[in-house]
Amino acid sequence: MSGLLGTDALQGIFGSVLSSIYEDGQLIRVVMQWQPGGTEIPVEQPPVACKVQVDVCTEAMRQQEGYSDTDVRLLVLQSTVAGADLTSDDIIVAKDFRTGDWQRWKLYGLTQDPARAYWEMRGIRDANS
Template sequence: MTDIAAAFAQIMVAASGALGAGYWPAVARWPGTPVMENGSIVTPGTPIALDCMAQVDAATEAMRGEASYTDGDVRILVLADTLAGTLDTAARIEITEGPHVGTFMIATCQRDPAAIYWDCRGRRA
């Protein structure tokens, strides 16, 4: 399936660049895991930042039906082949270019059946 994901990512990135719309440069960020001792942070976690391409869209009807949904939540699609890692709800997505520049907290995150993208519900941080 990674061949499909790679081909789709290549097509979408090229189309986005040509049309100036769609997927935009982004960074998936995690704070890292601190080392704790006696309830205090001994060593802060090493932050992780992975480049990717993401698209911000309106929340789906299914997302709107989730108990934790709030007005302003959005759907974020991250092309799986552009992210060198696994996306989860501990991450924040920083869109660095395009009409939705900013940082988004991830409330839900799952892979689509074809493993082409990560389908997330997020809100501005």
């Protein structure tokens, strides 16, 4: 017997309910591309729309290596992102709730809730912001 957590039903329900609450953001997928000489460089793909909530970091995030007071907690609704799961190479563009300015956030410590409604991660301010 398969429960609700084994389907995409809850993901769709949470997505439809929470998408009006979450803010507009952008996902920039980053793919690693091989170069002559055997090195890889990150190549950013065109941004796509997503729904994101920017919040204060959790206590567990504040205990992670490299934590800075400019880091944020990011929640991204999975139903608003087509294709593969997010990776730590990807970038989220969203408004910083503290300043109201748009920022680029590198992703660290990606997790998802059991219903696959959202990804949670620490956002580290990108130097390219």
